[in-house]
Amino acid sequence: MTNADRARTKSDWSAVRLHVVTGKGGTGKTTVAGALALALAAGGARPGERRILLVEVEGRQGVAQLFDAPPAPYEERRIAVTPDGGEVWTLAIDAEQALLEYLDMFYKLGPAARALRRFGAIDFATTIAPGIRDVLLTGKTCEAVRRRAAPDAGRVFDYDAVVMDAPPTGRITRFLGVNSEVSGLARVGPIRNQADAVMRVLTSAQTAVHFVTLLEEMPVQETLDGFAELRNAGLPAGGVIVNQARPVVLPEERLKKAAEPGGLDRAELALGLGPVGLADPEVVEALADLGTEHARRVLLESGQRDLLAEVGAPLYELPLLAEGVDRVGLDTLAGELHRQGAA
Amino acid sequence: MSPARAFDPDRLLDAPETRIVVCCGSGGVGKTTTAAAFALRAAERGRDVVVLTIDPARRLAQALGLTELDNTPREVAGIDLSGGGRLHAMMLDMKRTFDEIVLEHADPERARQILANPFYQSLSASFAGTQEYMAMEKLGQLRAQGDWDLIVVDTPPSRSALDFLDAPDRLGSFLDGRLIRILSAPAKVGGMGAFKLLAGGVGLVTGVLGKILGSTLLGEVQSFVAALDTMFGGFRERAERTYQLLQTEGTAFVVVAAPEPDALREASYFTERLATDRMPLAGLVLNRVHHPQADITAERALAAAEQLTNGKAAKRAAAGTANGAGAGPGSGNAATEESAAAAQLAAALLRLHAERVVQSRRETRLTGRFLANHPGIPILELPAQAEDIHDLDGLREIIARSA
Numbered sequence: 001m002t003n004a005d006r007a008r009t010k011s012d013w014s015a016v017r018l019h020v021v022t023g024k025g026g027t028g029k030t031t032v033a034g035a036l037a038l039a040l041a042a043g044g045a046r047p048g049e050r051r052i053l054l055v056e057v058e059g060r061q062g063v064a065q066l067f068d069a070p071p072a073p074y075e076e077r078r079i080a081v082t083p084d085g086g087e088v089w090t091l092a093i094d095a096e097q098a099l100l101e102y103l104d105m106f107y108k109l110g111p112a113a114r115a116l117r118r119f120g121a122i123d124f125a126t127t128i129a130p131g132i133r134d135v136l137l138t139g140k141t142c143e144a145v146r147r148r149a150a151p152d153a154g155r156v157f158d159y160d161a162v163v164m165d166a167p168p169t170g171r172i173t174r175f176l177g178v179n180s181e182v183s184g185l186a187r188v189g190p191i192r193n194q195a196d197a198v199m200r201v202l203t204s205a206q207t208a209v210h211f212v213t214l215l216e217e218m219p220v221q222e223t224l225d226g227f228a229e230l231r232n233a234g235l236p237a238g239g240v241i242v243n244q245a246r247p248v249v250l251p252e253e254r255l256k257k258a259a260e261p262g263g264l265d266r267a268e269l270a271l272g273l274g275p276v277g278l279a280d281p282e283v284v285e286a287l288a289d290l291g292t293e294h295a296r297r298v299l300l301e302s303g304q305r306d307l308l309a310e311v312g313a314p315l316y317e318l319p320l321l322a323e324g325v326d327r328v329g330l331d332t333l334a335g336e337l338h339r340q341g342a343a
Numbered sequence: 344m345s346p347a348r349a350f351d352p353d354r355l356l357d358a359p360e361t362r363i364v365v366c367c368g369s370g371g372v373g374k375t376t377t378a379a380a381f382a383l384r385a386a387e388r389g390r391d392v393v394v395l396t397i398d399p400a401r402r403l404a405q406a407l408g409l410t411e412l413d414n415t416p417r418e419v420a421g422i423d424l425s426g427g428g429r430l431h432a433m434m435l436d437m438k439r440t441f442d443e444i445v446l447e448h449a450d451p452e453r454a455r456q457i458l459a460n461p462f463y464q465s466l467s468a469s470f471a472g473t474q475e476y477m478a479m480e481k482l483g484q485l486r487a488q489g490d491w492d493l494i495v496v497d498t499p500p501s502r503s504a505l506d507f508l509d510a511p512d513r514l515g516s517f518l519d520g521r522l523i524r525i526l527s528a529p530a531k532v533g534g535m536g537a538f539k540l541l542a543g544g545v546g547l548v549t550g551v552l553g554k555i556l557g558s559t560l561l562g563e564v565q566s567f568v569a570a571l572d573t574m575f576g577g578f579r580e581r582a583e584r585t586y587q588l589l590q591t592e593g594t595a596f597v598v599v600a601a602p603e604p605d606a607l608r609e610a611s612y613f614t615e616r617l618a619t620d621r622m623p624l625a626g627l628v629l630n631r632v633h634h635p636q637a638d639i640t641a642e643r644a645l646a647a648a649e650q651l652t653n654g655k656a657a658k659r660a661a662a663g664t665a666n667g668a669g670a671g672p673g674s675g676n677a678a679t680e681e682s683a684a685a686a687q688l689a690a691a692l693l694r695l696h697a698e699r700v701v702q703s704r705r706e707t708r709l710t711g712r713f714l715a716n717h718p719g720i721p722i723l724e725l726p727a728q729a730e731d732i733h734d735l736d737g738l739r740e741i742i743a744r745s746a
Binding site for chain 1: 369370371372398400401402500513516517522560601603604605606608635636637638639647650651681682684685686687688689690691692693694695696698699701702705729730731733
């Protein structure tokens with residue numbers, strides 16, 4: 001066992017090779033997926049030892065934008081390197097390209113593919129036929145998970161792990177379970193076989209589906225619903241990653257009173273602001289209101305945190321970065337994920 | 344604060360010419376809530392309004408009196424009717440809307456065949472795009488019914504705001520398209536000599552599709568298509584008609600975004616698209632905007648907080664505790680302890696304020712970038728709120744506060 005392996009076993013998900021990251025729109029799942037990929041890439045004994053693939057399936061080029069790189073073509077390329085030489089690669093999976101690649105691999109199509117496109121069959125398969133698009137996207141991802149490295153590469157798999165920036169919580173179970181849906185629709189035939197193979201990876205212990213949420217009602221409710229659906233579908237649930245958590249600045253014994261309208265003691269605040277010459281009534285009023293808003297949010301968030309705890313999954317918290325997330329910010333988040341055992 | 348033009352929702356909602364308001368934007372920016380707030384505002388200002396929501400949060404749906412997906416507009420109770428307005432609300436049931444189109448256009452026997460077809464059942468329940476198509480379809484129906492003088496539409500939570508405009512055409516083209524004809528009638532075409540070349544292509548296509556899909560599924564697709572035969576032309580035509588409705592006067596688009604890079608990027612794409620298609624954009628609703636309340640810079644606030652926790656004042660307070668200065672030992676200690684606690688409180692709130700200022704600066708910069716690319720677009724900024732909205736009062740307050 002190398003040092004890197006030892007460091008890795010401290011992670012809650014050391015056996016997982018496919019991390020699916022979902023979350024309600026606006027919770028920052030692309031950011032968290034990027035940070036998780038960086039965290040997983042770190043810790044190798046020598047440069048290039050660890051290699052992670054970050055896949056994107058919704059065609060938004062969000063990963064490229066996150067890492068401030070030009071839009072990715074349909075090919076795997078390196079997008080970031082950790083300080084210890086770990087590599088993050090990325091692939092924006094395009095359903096049409098994946099289908100052509102698949103057809104070529106299994107049927108040696110050549111010119112037939114052109115005819116298919118001319119008659120709208122490719123369009124049909126990738127945008128309209130229920131579920132086929134999703135099988136192509138998950139299929140390509142699973143292929144990357146299982147892909148073995150060249151014999152002389154000194155590693156077993158091409159990638160130590162694959163992180164997927166997945167569709168949002170509302171669609172995730174259908175997206176991942178689509179293989180069973182397609183299997184139901186196509187009872188025999190090549191799609192069925194492909195779907196079954198993909199499903200074997202997705203339902204195994206080497207996959208974990210993580211939920212990104214904010215400590216707000218709607219995303220938390222969606223997370224709870226998402227977990228229930230996922231478990232019903234027999235898919236492996238991962239952790240809950242609370243994003244944009246704000247620090248609590250008021251001591252606990254003050255919170256309840258401060259949360260009431262006008263509940264923050266103006267006189268006390270004025271006394272505190274006096275020595276720095278800021279005891280102006282307007283300033284006192286504005287800061288007191290800010291304090292009340294903060295206290296209300298903290299209490300609300302703590303209620304949401306209790307709800308999330310009921311899920312019974314490991315909980316991780318990432319801080320809000322007020323300046324926005326750039327590469328330095330991503331490293332901060334990656335460090336947090338590692339420290340808390342998510343990677 | 345920003346040099347932008349202000350978007351006045353009342354002017355839009357009060358104008359009798361405004362007949363349709365479409366709220367678009369990427370997921371998670373508060374589209375549904377904005378649509379509901381606009382609809383309520385318009386109703387209480389005297390208009391007869393229906394709001395079409397797609398996937399409202401449970402508690403918001405309850406606030407609107409929507410307890411089930413039943414595809415029927417329900418009157419919303421608890422609104423102020425003194426202006427002579429009314430509010431109806433409904434949730435879209437996409438499968439039922441699709442079924443209704445089939446029932447309307449096919450004879451009973453064919454309709455039965457279509458509805459029972461496994462391929463149809465998958466298509467109507469899960470095709471990425473069905474929701475958008477059906478939302479458009481429902482909008483067209485509500486407009487044709489003519490029971491309301493204002494329709495407010497929320498759009499499906501797609502990966503991209505553009506899907507609402509593009510998906511219906513995609514589904515329409517497919518259902519009316521070449522592939523469907525080929526699948527439905529390969530033998531017919533193959534029989535004609537002049538189309539030999541085409542027939543060759545057709546054979547290739549069905550052959551490959553058979554390989555990929557398997558013959559059972561292909562068979563189901565083909566029988567679905569055969570049953571759908573009577574409706575050819577219908578889907579695309581309907582989609583096109585509704586699309587045209589969106590280009591007519593009386594329709595206004597409201598783009599909803601949050602001051603975040605991704606949401607503003609989507610808003611930007613959508614704004615460009617509206618311009619290309621000559622669709623009228625009423626304005627941008629910017630949700631969850633943070634504004635500092637106190638007029639103190641972040642630097643000053645942080646310096647003051649630092650001084651309060653580590654500076655002379657703090658040391659003096661600590662020293663005061665040590666030598667027990669004051670009237671009596673007990674009361675002196677209590678007083679200094681009190682002032683130490685007050686200093687801590689002040690420092691905490693100053694730091695919170697500094698954070699807020701930094702966040703606000705960032706939001707202003709991001710909004711400024713959007714405006715630089717789309718000059719002249721009116722903006723309505725809605726402040727961030729600690730709690731979610733789940734009652735009518737909450738909805739009312741959204742716009743009232745901004746005014």
